Amino acid sequence: MSDSPDVELPRGVALAWGIASSPQRGPKREMSVEKIVDAAVAIADAEGLGAVSMAAVAARLGFTPMSLYRYVTAKDDLLLLMQEQATGLPPEEVREVDGWREKLQVLYGAQMHRYLEHPWLLEVPITGAPATPNSAAWIDAGLVALDGTPLTHDERMAVSLLVAGHARWAGMVTVGYARTQGAAGVDESQFAAREDALFRDLITADAYPALRAAIDAGVFLGDSDPFAFGLARSLDGVAAYLAGAEEGRRDAPIAWPRDDNADIAGDKRFRDARKAVHAAEKALRDARRLERVAAREAKSRLG
Incomplete structure (x- = not known):
């Protein structure tokens, strides 16, 4: 590890590297950062990330939430440590x-x-x-x-x-x-068939010509x-x-994209104009959706 005094590590990162100080009080042998993370990962694997809370982890371990905070001081730190454990090491x-x-x-x-x-x-x-x-x-x-x-x-x-x-x-x-x-x-073939049928029902050649051609070619049914x-x-x-x-040929470095309007993003007139653009785009999408529905209904009546 670097000896640089200029970097103050967030506690979650320090815990991941094993250089965070241990709590001076609290349950000793029965509790550890490793056991807390193990319990949190087990909950996430079984019930999803939304089920993970300090209270749920504490209940799984048989302790109070406050006792966990002596080891992991914030849920964000716990998420970082969960991610670290689940990520594991690259394969040999x-x-x-x-x-x-x-x-x-x-x-x-x-x-x-x-x-x-x-x-x-x-x-x-x-x-x-x-x-x-x-x-x-x-x-x-x-x-x-x-x-x-x-x-x-x-x-x-x-x-x-x-x-x-x-x-x-x-x-x-x-x-x-x-x-x-x-x-x-359902098995994979059933899922693919259902997905294909859904897209065939919704995607028309008039509105999405290239996508409809791909559907007709069986893009959702291929192996x-x-x-x-x-x-x-x-x-x-x-x-x-x-x-x-x-051979000595290489491209020039490509810079990060830059928002040319970043320096005026806080201007009220600019914000109002951008909102008006978004509203107009939404109105156009809604109008096109109504047009597709009307066209489908008209073809059904005339067909």
Whole structure:
């Protein structure tokens, strides 16, 4: 750990690194940060993140909520520690495969597995990169996978974030499907057929021509994994960029997006104008919805 005196760690981060001071009073052997986090994760796995509260965790452990606060002083700290535990460490398999692409694909699959194992991870608010040991280990594993390539450190970080983003997006949809499947008691083919039927009923060629063509082509009934396809094509792009970098060709760094109106966001006339734009956009969406309904009803009467 750094000896820098300039950084005051939040208690949750300090707890994750094991450098927070222990409470001087309270139940000793019967209570610990580890036991509190174990209980909170068990509740979240069984009932969802919304069921986790200091009171619920205390009740599971047989203590009062106040006794927990001696160890974990805020629910946000508890969420951070839950995320840290459920995230775990990157798989050892990533060390056993050769090639940067193969290593990143292993990390992608392992991250997906974490979301399926602990779906509530997707509900934890993202406020930045968690500065915790396990989260750091995943970032490090992505960077190690790209070690030896001509990519700069910034570019390696960008590729690592790309893979993590693919895993999170795929996890969101896969977990949503798993929840629907469990609730409805249907298998994958039944779910796909029901989803296809729903879209066929709602999506018209007049309003959404490209989407309707995809539905008619059976896009919801296919066996291909769109997320694995997207990751593969993204990594194709990385491979092409690597080839160029090896020959001395690389793109200039891309800056973060900037809101050109940030400096006037507090101006009342500007805020009122922006609200008027949002209201007009909503009115247009509502009008188009009514138009689609009227068109469907007219075709039904005339058909």
